Amino acid sequence: MADGAGWRTAVVPVLVGAAAALAAVTVLLRASAWPSALAVRWVFERGARRTSAVLAPLVPDGVTARLGEVVDGAPGIPAAHVDVVHPTALADGERLPTVVWVHGGAWVSGSTRDVVEYARILAARGFTVVTVGYAVAPAHRYPVPVHQVSAALRHVVTHAERYHVDPARLAVAGDSAGAQIAAQVAALVTDPSYARRVGVEPPLPPDGLRGAVLLCGAYDVARIGGSGLRGWFLRTVLWSYSGTRDFATDPVVALASVRDHVTARFPPAFVSAGNADPLLPHSRDLVDRLREHGVPVDALFFADDHEPALGHEYQFRLDTAAGREALERVVAFLGTHLASRAV
Structure with missing residues (x-):
């Protein structure tokens, strides 16, 4: 006892x-979304470092990077920053077709360093690539990154000569969450009425974008959900980014569902996702919507039984045939739509 x-x-x-x-x-x-968001951030940051380590040996010589250029935004919006990458051997005043790339990270993590190696590889093909570092959630919520990417586009045009940017040959691009942000910016640039509803001043005229490269993105907030670990992850990042647990029914957040707001003026788009990417239905649905509006689309999808299975952000795996194919298709798409100045 x-x-x-x-x-x-x-x-x-x-x-x-x-x-x-x-x-x-x-x-x-x-x-609070903070504890779960920090867990997601830790996982994503580890993955981003591994991806960068794999890509680094593949970066060719002859590329110059200008890192950490500050971008001032609208009042009350944190300053963003951009990294500018271009071929080294350029004549004074030479301007190149330019891609403004928005990094991924589920809206709660990520920075330009996550995509700088891929940007160097792409720039070596004859482009200026400008990667945008934006404020992440939960500290900064929607639509802050949309404001920042818009400000970055305006900044790139303002400093076009210094950055070797041809402002008449601009495309936006993004991966994962960055693809959603890039697509939303493309939609608001090409539809001023939509821009007013989002509350973001368009940084370019409606014909200011010549293309959009959208990889593995989420384009329909109402579709985001699920059970188990996947459901927890998706609820965490959308709660973090939107600031509300009821994001699926929030009318403000609904404006971020790009598939509902594209028009015939949306720029020609290259869209891709892997066959094992949970967000694949978003890409397929966006392609259908764009084609319904008559927007030229180059889509890269794979058979359902493709082996090896291609997961989220497969395009950064340049050690795989699918990753290399995606890069070549992106370069070809940009070459077609940014080849010459608009008349």
């Missing part, structure tokens, strides 16, 4: 403390 009483005396307070801690964590997880 004494031993039993002693056991209870020692263990019961520990169990009570553990239960209280678990209850506190549960309340915190329900009250």
